[in-house]
Amino acid sequence: MTEVRVPTLGESVTEATVATWFKKPGDAVQADEMLCELETDKVTVEVPAPTAGTLGEIIAAEGETVGVDALLATINAGEAAAAAPKAAAAPAAAASAAAVDVMVPTLGESVTEATVSTWFKQVGDTVAQDEMLCELETDKVSVEVPSPAAGVLTEIIAAEGATVDASAKLGVISSGEGATAAAAPAAAPAPAQAAATAGAKNAPSAEKMMAEKGLDANAVAGTGKDGRIMKEDVMKAAASAGSAAAAAPAPAAQAPRAPVSADDAAREERVKMTRLRQTIARRLKEAQNTAAMLTTYNEVDMTAVMELRNQYKGEFEKKHGVRLGFMSFFTKACVHALKEVPEVNAEIDGTDVVYKNFVHMGIAAGTPTGLVVPVIRDVDQMSFAGIEKAIGEKGRRARDGKLSMAEMQGGTFTISNGGVYGSLMSSPILNPPQSGILGMHKIQDRPMAINGQVVIRPMMYLALSYDHRIVDGKGAVTFLVRVKEALEDPQRLLMDL
Missing domain, CATH: 2.40.50.100 (RNA polymerase II/Efflux pump adaptor protein, barrel-sandwich hybrid domain)
Known part of the structure; x- marks a missing residue:
């Protein structure tokens, strides 16, 4: 005789409810065939047969609560052969x-x-x-x-x-x-099996909770075996219903769609938003609704950076194996400015301001599925070459959809370069809970008055969007001026001025 016991349920989980038995005493079972299903607070656990044989006694009936390693049933080994003729031999x-x-x-x-x-x-x-x-x-x-x-x-x-x-x-x-x-x-046998299991019972705890909350089973999407409704499914449905009820009195967040003629409707294509695009939309709207967002602008003469880059880009690539771009200059300039205006690198937590004594820089990257913001950690400790390598590597992983969640979390400040798409000026939206984001734009030759003379210079508009709840106008303007000064005179970065 072989005992069937409750398997390990997971860290800190000590008990479960027997939701469903798929076999009855006397039924033949094969090794690893599912005998029953247990339900914990968070997950559903299937219990396989440890050996082939005949199911003997069921110790824990459906609806009973059992602890880890508790005895669920017994299997009489060696008796499966007698029952074998009942099923078509594979x-x-x-x-x-x-x-x-x-x-x-x-x-x-x-x-x-x-x-x-x-x-x-x-x-x-x-x-x-x-x-x-x-x-x-x-x-x-x-x-x-x-x-x-x-x-x-x-x-x-x-x-x-x-x-x-x-x-x-x-x-x-x-x-x-x-x-x-x-x-x-x-x-x-799939159709026959599906027909046999179509009437599978929902988890007892789910039935009880649906009755308590007045939910119809048809309104709950089951995620258990064969579509069975589990406790967590009811909790999710109840939460969704509560959210919908709470939101009902509020005005619609989206304007109703304008009437469309039958001819136009026939030529339209409706595509469901991806989860990434839905999240982008939700987070951007949350940022507007939560932060007191304001944008300040300035412009920078890119002559010095372009000359320095042209002078050293060949040697730089030969030594470090990566091209010298503009992003490392902007990243260094932002790090320099964040040291002087630390509130731009901080965040609000309730009634506290959390200052970060480090810089985890988010670099916004466009991908075929939408905008993502990989984070380069401790960028304030990195060299120009290290920054360029990190930006290149993160950008490739972003375009290939290989970024992990950890690589997009924990940023303290963000840089977004709309200039690569030809943008001349825009107001970037904050990436919560960050308090600042710098928008870069297209480099464009413009006539500038310098020392009483009109000269043509490569100019770029800069935009700093910031959370006015934590960053004052003076701090925002100072930050942007320091970035401008560092880019127009890159030697200031070396001298820490």
Whole structure:
């Protein structure tokens, strides 16, 4: 006799509720076949059979609360053979195939869900270990999901467009020698299996909570096995309903769409916003609603920087293996100015002002899916070459969608270069909770009056948007003047003037 016990539930989780038993006493079970499902405060845990045999006694019934390592049931080993004729025998090769779950990988700090954007494989396809199976999209980054084993993709659980949590199962791979042979027969029973499980019961705790909150089961999206509604699904639905109710009396944030003729409607194309674009829209609007945002402008003569760059760019690239651009000069100039006006590098936390004795510089980068802001940490400790290398590396990773969440968090100040797209002047929007962002623009030859003479100089408009709750006008203007002075006379950076 083999005991079936509660598996490890996760850090600090000590108990769970038995949600559903998939087998009854006397049923034949195979090794690793799902016996029951447990529900904790945060996740759902499936309990596989530790061995093949016949399910004996169920110790913990559905709805019971059990602790870690508690006895759930017993399996009588060696008795599965008698029940084997009840099921169609799979090819002998299939016996050597093992089911491997494809799970959502780590998404990053504070990221709890993602959307399945693309499946690169279909059910029945052969896959190699570490081959890309699908791509997930979170609020900020795309995450590729590699195959955990070589074999055949036998089931896709989360289809394209589905939203999954950080611990969800995406699919199943049949690995081992019999995987290929088992793939085709495995797909056939799917309709019958789906019909058998269509009436699967929701988690008891979910049923109780829906009754308490007066929610209809049809209004709750289930994320459990076969669409079963779990406790966390009810909590999420209740929170959404509460948010909608609270927001109902407020005026609509978006103006109603203008009437469209039938002819025009037939020529329109409606595309759902990506999660990244939705997050960008939400954060930018939050910044406008939260901060007392103001922008001050100045202009800088780029002659000195351009001459210095032209003089040393060949030697610089030969020695450091990276081109000398303008961004390292602007980054150095901002670091220099932030030392004199530290409130621009600070943030508000409740009724406190948090001053940062370091500079983690965000460098805004445009990508095919939207604007992202990778962060270069401790940029105040870096050389020109180190800054240029970091900017180049982060930019490539941003365009390829390879940035992690950690690489886009913790910035204290941001630089946005709209000039690369031809912008002559604009007002950048703050990147909360930061208190300042510098907007760079196009370098344009303009006539300037210098020492009583009209001369043509390469000029650039600069814009500093800042949070007026923490940064006064004097501080903002001083910051921008210091940036201007450092760029027009780069030697000041060396002399710390």
